[in-house]
Amino acid sequence: MLINPAHNAFASTPIKPELPHVLIIYTGGTIGMVQNPHTGAHEPIDFSHLLSHVPELQSVSVNFNTIQFNPPLDSANMNPTLWANMVHVIVDNYDKYDGFVVLHGTDTMAYTASALSYMLQNLAKPVILTGSQLPIGVLRTDGKENLITSIEIAAAKDRIGMPMVPEVCIYFQGALFRGNRAKKLSSEEFKAFSSPNYPPLARVGVHITWAHHHINHISNEDQIKPFYKMGTDVVVLRLFPGITQQTIEAVLGIPSLRGVVLETYGAGNAMTYDWFLNALHNAVKRGIIIMNVSQCLGGSVEMGIYETGNQLSKAGVIGAMDMTTEATVVKLMFLLGQGYSQSEIEKLMLQNISGEITVQ
Ligand code: ASP
Numbered sequence: 001m002l003i004n005p006a007h008n009a010f011a012s013t014p015i016k017p018e019l020p021h022v023l024i025i026y027t028g029g030t031i032g033m034v035q036n037p038h039t040g041a042h043e044p045i046d047f048s049h050l051l052s053h054v055p056e057l058q059s060v061s062v063n064f065n066t067i068q069f070n071p072p073l074d075s076a077n078m079n080p081t082l083w084a085n086m087v088h089v090i091v092d093n094y095d096k097y098d099g100f101v102v103l104h105g106t107d108t109m110a111y112t113a114s115a116l117s118y119m120l121q122n123l124a125k126p127v128i129l130t131g132s133q134l135p136i137g138v139l140r141t142d143g144k145e146n147l148i149t150s151i152e153i154a155a156a157k158d159r160i161g162m163p164m165v166p167e168v169c170i171y172f173q174g175a176l177f178r179g180n181r182a183k184k185l186s187s188e189e190f191k192a193f194s195s196p197n198y199p200p201l202a203r204v205g206v207h208i209t210w211a212h213h214h215i216n217h218i219s220n221e222d223q224i225k226p227f228y229k230m231g232t233d234v235v236v237l238r239l240f241p242g243i244t245q246q247t248i249e250a251v252l253g254i255p256s257l258r259g260v261v262l263e264t265y266g267a268g269n270a271m272t273y274d275w276f277l278n279a280l281h282n283a284v285k286r287g288i289i290i291m292n293v294s295q296c297l298g299g300s301v302e303m304g305i306y307e308t309g310n311q312l313s314k315a316g317v318i319g320a321m322d323m324t325t326e327a328t329v330v331k332l333m334f335l336l337g338q339g340y341s342q343s344e345i346e347k348l349m350l351q352n353i354s355g356e357i358t359v360q
Pocket of ligand 1: 028029030031073074075076104105106107108131132133
């Protein structure tokens with residue numbers, strides 16, 4: 001996947017040095033599209049002509065440049081190599097910009113936001129992911145507001161000139177979420193995202209109202225520390241009543257498998273059949289890390305409440321507490337990518353790396 005060199009969207013507009021600088025990285029997705037009036041198909045726009053599609057951007061008090069993935073991706077095709085490309089783009093441009101806006105398809109945005117939150121350690125600048133449900137080139141688009149507000153958030157500074165939100169976030173229709181806490185909940189509503197287990201970092205109406213005490217600020221002066229490697233020998237296994245022994249054993253028997261996100265019921269409950277518990281126990285003994293994530297959107301996994309959860313603990317399964325499936329599977333990939341052992345990963349999974357988990 002190639003990335004075009006930066007296109008300066010203000011090529012003919014003088015840069016105003018006193019204004020903040022934001023880099024817009026268009027990876028693909030609906031937001032960067034227009035509808036072909038003849039075929040009705042959605043086609044990507046050329047981001048070097050972003051101003052002609054969104055003339056409102058002339059009035060935003062920000063200097064911005066754009067970089068676009070070539071070709072732009074439907075986010076269903078997102079993968080760890082492309083996450084690493086994004087990290088490269090952000091790190092290579094880190095000193096030149098006050099903040100970054102990543103335009104991304106909504107379908108896998110929560111995974112990418114989680115990935116960037118782990119891969120960009122010591123992040124001290126905003127990285128705001130956004131997208132839209134309707135292309136930016138159609139009349140009722142939600143994309144313009146999402147784009148313009150994301151740029152404002154990426155550029156926002158506090159009274160002493162520090163970035164308001166030095167985190168990887170998702171901005172969508174009036175709410176700014178921590179990226180690794182967000183989930184796509186609707187393929188229809190403009191308010192497509194939510195963050196069931198962590199409050200929004202800002203609400204946007206007439207004003208932007210920041211939830212200062214929920215925003216992470218790094219306390220040290222450390223340099224940004226990028227990570228590029230992800231392990232991919234992981235699987236998400238969603239339970240349902242009637243799932244067969246054959247299915248469970250086939251998945252857990254994948255020879256290269258290192259990590260499993262087991263999507264269980266309620267507070268982390270699953271069947272207590274011997275064949276199931278034995279299969280889990282044997283997998284853990286073979287070095288596989290099994291994380292228990294609830295199929296419920298909100299709340300935390302607590303395996304001590306019911307016998308059904310208790311048995312999972314005894315089999316060596318680790319409760320993922322209040323992490324989302326997206327944040328958990330990508331955290332496993334991240335830790336596997338850094339070469340940690342099974343026991344190290346089991347410990348690190350329950351530590352807070354980038355605000356993805358509520359550690360009591
Ligand atoms: N399928 C699209 C994508 O995720 C949907 C969107 O852009 O919202 O790339």
